[in-house]
Amino acid sequence: DAGVTQSPTHLIKTRGQQVTLRCSPISGHKSVSWYQQVLGQGPQFIFQYYEKEERGRGNFPDRFSARQFPNYSSELNVNALLLGDSALYLCASSLGQVNSPLHFGNGTRLTVT
Amino acid sequence: AQSVTQPDIHITVSEGASLELRCNYSYGATPYLFWYVQSPGQGLQLLLKYFSGDTLVQGIKGFEAEFKRSQSSFNLRKPSVHWSDAAEYFCAVARPNRDDKIIFGKGTRLHILP
Numbered sequence: 370d371a372g373v374t375q376s377p378t379h380l381i382k383t384r385g386q387q388v389t390l391r392c393s394p395i396s397g398h399k400s401v402s403w404y405q406q407v408l409g410q411g412p413q414f415i416f417q418y419y420e421k422e423e424r425g426r427g428n429f430p431d432r433f434s435a436r437q438f439p440n441y442s443s444e445l446n447v448n449a450l451l452l453g454d455s456a457l458y459l460c461a462s463s464l465g466q467v468n469s470p471l472h473f474g475n476g477t478r479l480t481v482t
Numbered sequence: 483a484q485s486v487t488q489p490d491i492h493i494t495v496s497e498g499a500s501l502e503l504r505c506n507y508s509y510g511a512t513p514y515l516f517w518y519v520q521s522p523g524q525g526l527q528l529l530l531k532y533f534s535g536d537t538l539v540q541g542i543k544g545f546e547a548e549f550k551r552s553q554s555s556f557n558l559r560k561p562s563v564h565w566s567d568a569a570e571y572f573c574a575v576a577r578p579n580r581d582d583k584i585i586f587g588k589g590t591r592l593h594i595l596p
Contacts, residue, residue: 402583
């Protein structure tokens, strides 16, 4: 079975631009979470979506938004990019039930210049 | 607020030697506890988790971890490391029975000497 897939794998954007990152969960998983991992740090929680509804939100500005589609895939959007948004963006999927383990994709490396 | 401290940024051990990676957490009750491993250019792979019950948890790749409530610790151990264990290791906590928000530590980079 395919794992969590993310696209694109790498992306270079300019300050002020907007970016959309995509994630396809493992088949049967209804929950998708997004994490930001800045170089040298652990991942930080951005959002969780379950059954197309936002279930959790981390401490990120409103420039960050996400949505989940009927097929449970998800997009993360970041507007008005800043240099500090340069990071590895990780998507994780789960069944969304208590104790369900998270399965992470390999991430999208975003560089803002 | 929950937090996770991994006091060692880098650790170097010889192949075949034993390993212990330290992790301390701050949480008002017993949290869910995890160890993840990340190889260069890869996502995170779950090594093991603790939710309740036996405080010694066995994971994949020969790793184990012990939950010590009195010390707020969840240290990761392996009796004999292999060169393929070189990676970054993250300890993490989550609130029981809640959302998929996991709080990660800053990680420990493990280097293996031949």
